[in-house]
Amino acid sequence: MNYKTDVLIIGSGIAGLFAALKISDYAEVILITKKDKTESNTNYAQGGIASVIDINDSFEKHIEDTLIAGAGLCHREAVEMMVKEGPERIKDLIGIGTKFTERNGKFDLVKEGGHSHSRILHAKDLTGQEIERALINSVNLKSNILILENFTAIDFLTEHNLKKNKNSDIENKNCYGVYALNSQTNEVIKIESKATLLASGGLGQVYLHTTNPKIATGDGFAMAYRAGVKIANMEFIQFHPTSLYGSSSLPEFESRSFLISEAVRGFGGILRTKDGNTFMEKYDSRKELAPRDIVARAIDNELKKRGDEFIYLDITFKNSSEIIERFPNIYNTCKRIGIDITKEFIPVVPSAHYACGGVLVDKDAKTSLNGLYACGEVTMTGVHGANRLASNSLLEAIVYSHKAAKSIKEFIKENKNDFLEIPDWDDSGTLTHDEKILVTHTIKEVKHTMWDYVGIVRSKQRLERAKTRVSNLYKENESLYKKTKIYNDILEARNLIACAHMIIKCAEMRKESRGLHYIIDYPESDPDYLSDTIIQNQKF
Ligand SMILES: Cc1cc2nc3c(=O)[nH]c(=O)nc-3n(C[C@H](O)[C@H](O)[C@H](O)COP(=O)(O)OP(=O)(O)OC[C@H]3O[C@@H](n4cnc5c(N)ncnc54)[C@H](O)[C@@H]3O)c2cc1C
Numbered sequence: 001m002n003y004k005t006d007v008l009i010i011g012s013g014i015a016g017l018f019a020a021l022k023i024s025d026y027a028e029v030i031l032i033t034k035k036d037k038t039e040s041n042t043n044y045a046q047g048g049i050a051s052v053i054d055i056n057d058s059f060e061k062h063i064e065d066t067l068i069a070g071a072g073l074c075h076r077e078a079v080e081m082m083v084k085e086g087p088e089r090i091k092d093l094i095g096i097g098t099k100f101t102e103r104n105g106k107f108d109l110v111k112e113g114g115h116s117h118s119r120i121l122h123a124k125d126l127t128g129q130e131i132e133r134a135l136i137n138s139v140n141l142k143s144n145i146l147i148l149e150n151f152t153a154i155d156f157l158t159e160h161n162l163k164k165n166k167n168s169d170i171e172n173k174n175c176y177g178v179y180a181l182n183s184q185t186n187e188v189i190k191i192e193s194k195a196t197l198l199a200s201g202g203l204g205q206v207y208l209h210t211t212n213p214k215i216a217t218g219d220g221f222a223m224a225y226r227a228g229v230k231i232a233n234m235e236f237i238q239f240h241p242t243s244l245y246g247s248s249s250l251p252e253f254e255s256r257s258f259l260i261s262e263a264v265r266g267f268g269g270i271l272r273t274k275d276g277n278t279f280m281e282k283y284d285s286r287k288e289l290a291p292r293d294i295v296a297r298a299i300d301n302e303l304k305k306r307g308d309e310f311i312y313l314d315i316t317f318k319n320s321s322e323i324i325e326r327f328p329n330i331y332n333t334c335k336r337i338g339i340d341i342t343k344e345f346i347p348v349v350p351s352a353h354y355a356c357g358g359v360l361v362d363k364d365a366k367t368s369l370n371g372l373y374a375c376g377e378v379t380m381t382g383v384h385g386a387n388r389l390a391s392n393s394l395l396e397a398i399v400y401s402h403k404a405a406k407s408i409k410e411f412i413k414e415n416k417n418d419f420l421e422i423p424d425w426d427d428s429g430t431l432t433h434d435e436k437i438l439v440t441h442t443i444k445e446v447k448h449t450m451w452d453y454v455g456i457v458r459s460k461q462r463l464e465r466a467k468t469r470v471s472n473l474y475k476e477n478e479s480l481y482k483k484t485k486i487y488n489d490i491l492e493a494r495n496l497i498a499c500a501h502m503i504i505k506c507a508e509m510r511k512e513s514r515g516l517h518y519i520i521d522y523p524e525s526d527p528d529y530l531s532d533t534i535i536q537n538q539k540f
Pocket of ligand 1: 010011012013014015016032033034035037038039040041042043044045046047048049050127128151152153154199200201202211212213215216219220259353354375376377378390391392393394395397
């Protein structure tokens with residue numbers, strides 16, 4: 001069954017749901033999501049959402065902290081907009097029933113790495129889940145939002161798909177919706193829309209170790225790239241310094257690592273090598289509260305130097321009931337693998353966590369393709385620069401969702417075109433794939449390649465190796481894709497390969513080390529190279 005709507009939203013994380021609520025005030029919305037509606041990076045966010053709430057804090061300080069973390073690459077206007085509009089958007093979240101933790105009648109604002117003031121609102125250590133709960137409750141009350149679960153967007157509908165242009169090389173100028181796979185029936189449908197909002201989240205699954213759930217296969221980045229949309233700064237992948245070593249023994253952490261939030265270091269947590277010694281003082285005067293890239297590289301260096309598989313995070317010296325009260329989720333999860341964090345050190349390793357780069361958008365959340373808007377982790381807005389400040393991503397998502405909702409309102413008012421004649425999905429001549437293991441292996445190979453050669457520390461030689469391997473995987477997978485009836489894994493393999501390609505491409509373009517991109521051949525930042533790496537559908 002095909003659909004037509006005013007606005008199509010891809011993704012049910014904070015960015016997609018927040019925008020859906022705002023857009024439902026003036027238009028009909030279809031929101032598609034890959035699994036059930038709660039499954040998203042948002043749902044696993046622990047630490048919180050940053051905003052200037054305390055009277056002793058200031059916009060200037062939050063802006064300054066964000067710019068410092070971004071290592072010279074943040075777009076100042078974007079940062080200013082995010083920080084200054086933040087408190088209003090937080091009010092929106094509270095208005096729909098989000099319950100942030102309070103202490104003595106005030107919000108319990110906490111501090112995280114890189115912040116000069118306590119400004120993180122949280123809901124204990126389950127902030128994302130609480131926000132997602134409030135958003136879904138509100139969206140469920142809106143009769144003009146239709147949520148389609150288990151629908152995976154495959155590709156955007158653009159000029160390329162118009163019947164008369166089918167075999168031509170016409171440039172894609174407009175977005176008319178998407179083809180999407182119903183993963184329960186394996187049917188591919190067409191959803192046509194006057195405007196499309198991409199809110200499909202991150203790409204952590206391109207790496208072997210990641211805090212991101214299984215859905216985070218970078219589909220939105222890849223779809224945009226294939227449609228010729230401008231993408232920027234893909235080399236800046238944030239590795240979270242502390243994910244729980246050994247969490248994969250728990251069934252729900254088979255494909256993602258359990259995060260030990262930044263807030264644990266904000267709470268006073270100390271990093272120690274396996275023999276119990278501290279080491280952060282050797283790397284940065286802010287020690288455990290240095291920005292994530294510095295902490296992740298310090299841990300990576302200690303692990304490589306010592307040949308250890310993990311380091312420890314210690315909060316045993318803090319009051320036990322305070323630990324359990326503040327971090328119930330972390331306490332319970334560690335307990336399930338036999339670690340009592342009030343008495344024992346927590347074994348941790350870095351994991352791929354967040355993509356600072358993505359689909360290039362302007363201050364109104366517009367992409368370079370007419371009719372396509374984007375917000376949330378899939379975008380490059382300019383606010384994170386070369387490194388994201390902790391707890392700024394949920395904030396960025398709501399500020400830009402709000403912007404997208406406003407821009408789309410204007411867009412659909414001015415563009416009253418009828419729906420165009422776009423053909424249905426044609427899979428004639430394709431076969432059901434009877435060697436699915438080949439695709440499973442491809443996915444594993446991409447993850448290993450990226451972890452081994454395009455991780456926390458890079459080199460020209462490692463990037464060259466990764467490029468050759470990813471290019472081979474691309475050729476093999478594309479030839480299979482063309483003759484196979486679509487199913488989820490083959491789509492995800494295709495998207496992971498495209499994301500790997502984009503990360504390598506941008507990493508090769510940046511001939512310096514800056515923020516999250518550290519390359520041993522160019523260990524210093526180049527003051528003359530203060531620009532974004534922008535790519536647009538280049539050859540694999
Ligand atoms: C463990 C963890 C902890 C974090 N902690 C914090 C924190 O404390 N503070 C903070 O600011 N940030 C945190 N982050 C980052 C933050 O959670 C994310 O950046 C943010 O939630 C992204 O929101 P989003 O709406 O853009 O994407 P998501 O929340 O990931 O939502 C994406 C949605 O798109 C859907 N989707 C994807 N592909 C398709 C497709 N092809 N078709 C249809 N649907 C699709 C997914 O199913 C999902 O519903 C954390 C991230 C993780 C993983």
